[in-house]
Amino acid sequence: MRRRWNGALGRLLLALAVLLERSMAGERATTRWKTRRNTALQAAHRRGVPVEALATRLELTPKWVRDVVGEPHKEAAAQTGRPRGRRARPPG
Numbered sequence: 002m003r004r005r006w007n008g009a010l011g012r013l014l015l016a017l018a019v020l021l022e023r024s025m026a027g028e029r030a031t032t033r034w035k036t037r038r039n040t041a042l043q044a045a046h047r048r049g050v051p052v053e054a055l056a057t058r059l060e061l062t063p064k065w066v067r068d069v070v071g072e073p074h075k076e077a078a079a080q081t082g083r084p085r086g087r088r089a090r091p092p093g
Contacts, residue, residue, distance in 0.1 A: 011048030015058055017041045022059050039069050046070045 018041035021034050042055055052070065056063040 007048045008050075011045045011050040014041050014045035014048065015050050015055060018045060018055070019058055042066065042069055 018038050021038040021041060042059075045055060046052065052063050052066050055061075055070075056066045059066070
């Protein structure tokens with residue numbers, strides 16, 4: 002039962018990370034939102050969501066997600082823009 006709850010909570014945290022990724026604006030707000038997004042990514046990964054699922058859902062590279070999950074404080078401080086390899090979203 003606990004494993005099922007961890008899986009469900011991990012997916013919910015992933016949805017939160019996606020929401021935070023897609024709703025950022027302004028430099029200071031961007032930094033705050035990305036820190037929160039990275040925290041949600043780390044929590045989802047701890048609950049068992051694989052890196053590939055996180056990367057696919059956020060449209061980021063698996064390497065970048067591994068960096069965030071592996072070294073949270075260093076990556077959160079260094080992250081200011083979108084990483085390379087991110088696909089552009091269609092307008093609208």
